[in-house]
Amino acid sequence: MSGKERIYLFDTTLRDGQQTPGVDFSVEDKIVIARMLDEFGFDYVEGGYPGANPTDTAFFREKRTARAKFAAFGMTKRAGVSASNDPGLAALVSTPADAICFVAKSWDYHVRVALGCTNEENLDCIAASVEAARAAGKEAMIDCEHFFDGFKANPDYALACARTACGAGARWVVLCDTNGGTLPSEVREIVAKVIAAGIPGERLGIHAHDDTGQAVANSLAAVEAGVRQVQGTLNGIGERCGNANLISIVPTLMLKPAFAARFSTGISRDRLADISRLSHAFDELLNRAPEPQAPYVGASAFATKAGIHASALLKEPQTYEHVPPEAVGNSRRVMVSDQGGKSNFIAELKRRGIAVARDDPRLDTLIALVKEREAEGYAYEGADASFELLARRTLGTVPGFIHVDSFRCMVERRHDANGHLRTVSEAIVKLTIDGEQRMSVAEGDGPVNALDIALRKDLGRYQGEIADMALVDFKVRILNGGTEAITRVLIESRDSTGARWWTVGVSENIIDASFQALMDAIVYKLVRNREAGAAAAE
Helix, strand or coil: CCCCEECEEEECCCCCHHHCCCCCCCHHHHHHHHHHHHHHCCCEEEEECECCEHHHHHHCCCCCCCCCEEEEEEECCCCCCCHHHCHHHHHHHCCCCCEEEEEEECCHHHHHHHHCCCHHHHHHHHHHHHHHHHHCCCEEEEEEECHHHHHHHCHHHHHHHHHHHHHHCCCEEEEEECCCCCCHHHHHHHHHHHHHCCCCHHHEEEEEECCCCCHHHHHHHHHHHCCCEEEEEHHHCCCCCCECEHHHHHHHHHHCHHHHCCEECCCCHHHHCCHHHHHHHHHHHCCCCCCCCCCCCCCCCCEECCHHHHHHHHHCHHHCCCCCHHHHCCCCEECCCCCCCHHHHHHHHHHCCCCCCCCCHHHHHHHHHHHHHHHHCCCHHHCHHHHHHHHHHHCCCCCCCCEEEEEEEEEEEEECCCCCEEEEEEEEEEEEECCEEEEEEEEECCHHHHHHHHHCCCCHHHHHHHCCCEEEEEEEEECCCCCCCCEEEEEEEECCCCCEEEEEEEECCHHHHHHHHHHHHHHHHHHHHHHHHHHHHC
16 A cells, blocks of 8 residues: 555535435434444545534534544634634534534635625635634535636636635645536646645545536546545435445545555455445435446446356456456346346356256256246346246246235225225235135235235245345336236345345236236245255255
């Protein structure tokens, strides 16, 4: 690591991320996330805006990190009020935070319109706020809001804001692309001009928004141009189109030679291998499915479908992988589909612990069956669990856990006793388990929900095994037009171990397609439980 320049990573998930539509962290959520960020190795964890709302105020009653610097966010002092008499500034300096990140206007247009003060008064607010934070023993930094737009409109004033912060003793002057419209070439050029104007790169940071889909590229361009602090969020969440995604930035800085040869971070290689887990655990906390095509950490990030690609990949992974998947805690997937040849199937079966010889006639049967079923509308590259069950059944290795005798769904729209119009869904499922027939009846929010509840209501000796199983995503696609169209249903399930799996069903009837996928999800869980038990016994 000797001779490398240090890049400092500043996570603002708990503040910028909370501005994401549909995201509303509780104090308990923030405590859990702060611990995750701290353990992973980020240098700064920005916790929010104490005094702005009850949640952030409660969160800042104590320090929430053990290793990372705990940062508070807030406005610079108001114009016309002394630093000692500004209640917002007082709330910031009185917290147990290690650092305070002040947001300051650096575009003269915003100073005039938003603040309603003179340019000189704004500069005084920046200097006084930094000095007050330092006097309280806090590390001070300034987020120069709208810096790139402000620089393009009035470079002298944008630079004056940055110089004032630096001169007052701010550890970091963070250049913000607040509207997210700046391009990487512009970021690189403007950062170079700021450094040439006398503000050293080791005092500069970058804060990029993703409104043109280039927040990661802009952050990396800024690093190349000289900044040494990068701000962003987990999985790129944030207002509008989101913020720079630290889950993509960190592996790029650590694994790509153009950066890894020059820079170091506070994250170890061992911790980097946990980045997929960190990303998925955060999505889990948000109660949303991970993005399958997310760079580095997505389920499809190292997935190959085409037969010729898979063949080359099996011979030499570097032919189609830009980094080793295990470096980021991910894994290689060679998907099976009607585009795949024997190499795809053998590799995927081997990954699942299913050994089959290339000349085994059952392999040819499986390949033909997959291609036939995909022609009917099944999509096994997106339903790994259903593929595994199909393969095991073809090879004769799936126990007969449950026999479905029949099921029925009813949807009734009626007025209740109070005269309100209601739609009620009811499902009846008849199953045979261990030679004993069982019948379950359930109501649900819709026919599929009712069917899911009824199906899992009484599975006899298997009931305890599926108690921790939950349906987390349900997708429907119509494969051809008209009311008699073929319907494909994809269902994602998870259990208490954090495992997630997809199953598929296809039918002219959406309820029948859903039932197929639901049954596959349960049977896959039972098969996986037995494999886990066998592995533990070895």
